[in-house]
Amino acid sequence: MLQYTKQNATLLDVMIAVGGLTDFADNGRASILHGTSEGNKQYGLRIEDLVKRGDVSASIEMVRG
DSSP, rough: OOOOOOTTEEHHHHHHHHHOOOOOGEEEEEEEEEEETEEEEEEEEEHHHHHHHHGGGGOOEEEEO
16 A cells, blocks of 8 residues: 655656556556545546556546545
């Protein structure tokens, strides 16, 4: 699990920081788990669209917490 703390970061920034996808990555099933005082919420990601197809609309904002 990665904790990313850079302010104003996007999913693309995170993918660049971790060096992209590995050959073993399951691009279609990636998700972000966001923990709050009300419980956890899970969000699906379109990493393959972002990294392999260059669709920057799939790059969501990453926020701390």
